[in-house]
Amino acid sequence: MSDAYLALEGGRVLEARARAPGTARGELVFTTAYTGYEESLTDPSYEEQVLTFSYPLIGNYGVREERFESERVHPRAVVALELTDDVAAWLEHEEIPAIDHLDTRDLVTEIRDTGAMKCGIAAGPDATPEDALAELAECKGMSEHTDIGAQVSVDERYTVEGGEYDVALIDCGAKGSITSSLTDRGADVHVLPYDTTPAEIRELDPDVLFISNGPGDPANFTAARELVEEFVGDLPIAGICLGQQIVARALGGETEKMVFGHRGVNQPVRDLRSGRVVMTTQNHGYTVAEPGPELDVTQVNVNDDTAEGLENDELDVITRQYHPEANPGPHDSLDFFDSVLELADRPVATAD
CATH class of the missing domain: 3.50.30.20 (Carbamoyl-phosphate synthase small subunit, N-terminal domain)
Structure with missing residues (x-):
């Protein structure tokens, strides 16, 4: 029974x-x-x-x-x-x-x-x-939860020490291994609430602004989008998963809900410049439908051609739709975090 x-x-x-x-x-x-x-x-x-x-x-x-x-x-x-x-x-x-x-x-x-x-x-x-x-x-009968970030973000800022760089990690539902991937490479990671204001970022004066993964529709994370709009061209900006979608929306792109999403540890991604294919860990139900005028699609999903990587070398913007920190999953793309911290050593161009 x-x-x-x-x-x-x-x-x-x-x-x-x-x-x-x-x-x-x-x-x-x-x-x-x-x-x-x-x-x-x-x-x-x-x-x-x-x-x-x-x-x-x-x-x-x-x-x-x-x-x-x-x-x-x-x-x-x-x-x-x-x-x-x-x-x-x-x-x-x-x-x-x-x-x-x-x-x-x-x-x-x-x-x-x-x-x-x-x-x-x-x-x-x-x-x-x-x-x-x-x-x-x-x-x-339930309407979509528009403030889901409040359920998954930290209430107050805290710092995990790791070295010479200062990374402002906007916690929209961040996995702990994102923080450890950055601290292992020599960064102090300041984990900040999802509704952090531009004034708080200016006071912190980080080397990199990093928008994390998280649940739900990227359209609901307006505070994080406004941070990207405010600091693009002044700070290097990185994002993972939901973070990629937020960055794209901030720079004129569009996002859409997928039919059943990408969730698993066996999603193949092709780098358009090198031709290399890596296996990735993914967990998302939305995707970037149009990257907008400021971002180039640098990586795509082999199965459905959705955008897996967006970049603007002049503005020092780099994002990934998948989870390069893995946990679980293959470690093919851990070098993403090296690329993020390399941005801290380069001058940033001025946004148009």
Whole structure:
């Protein structure tokens, strides 16, 4: 007898096994990552989403806090073919509903074919299909969260020391390994709230302005966009994932929501200048549709030609749509952080 239910926007209600009790609603997405479940579950970019793992067994090497990318689990619920007891216990402790013993191959195929969809979950001994449908109905009636940055950003600035450069990292939902990738290369990283003002940046006087990854629609991160508009031409500017989208919008580009996004550790990216293809880690549901007049597309996704890298050498702007810090994933693109810090040693041109 089932004790968990997943109600899909398309009308189906799937039966499952409850692994961590509770109810939840959100956007149902999937990741193709077969390792790194601890990093994925603590990635702030999954805020307000229900995460489905396409890999069949999640938890086969336990749960270790040193692998976490933030202080808590961010998806509203977790779906898998099979969750180990370690992961189930962790999610229950975090009060995140989790279900397994359902056909995730079929579920991922549906998401891939029809797009990310809203869903409702009910799990536990008293759960009913009606409970899941009620969660779905609530989710359908919700407007998009326009201030999602407040849920994932730091409240106050803090600094992680690393060396001679000063990097102002605007935390729109930053993974911890972005900070460590910079400090390992000799930077003091000042982690700042997502709504930091230009005056605060001027007071800090950093060598680089860095816009982080994060969840949701880049159009909702107006404060970060205004920072880019204010300091382009005065400071080197870098961005990862959501950060690339924010930078593009600030410089006249356009973004759009993808059908089901890129989430996984096996996304191939081609550099247009060298022809080199690297494998990358990705987690995003929006993309840069038009880069605008100031930015050149320097890297593209091999599968769908979406923009994976944007640059302006004269203005010292460099961004990546994927996660070069990996964790989880291949380390093919770690040299991105070297390129970012090299900008701190170069004079910046004046924006037109």
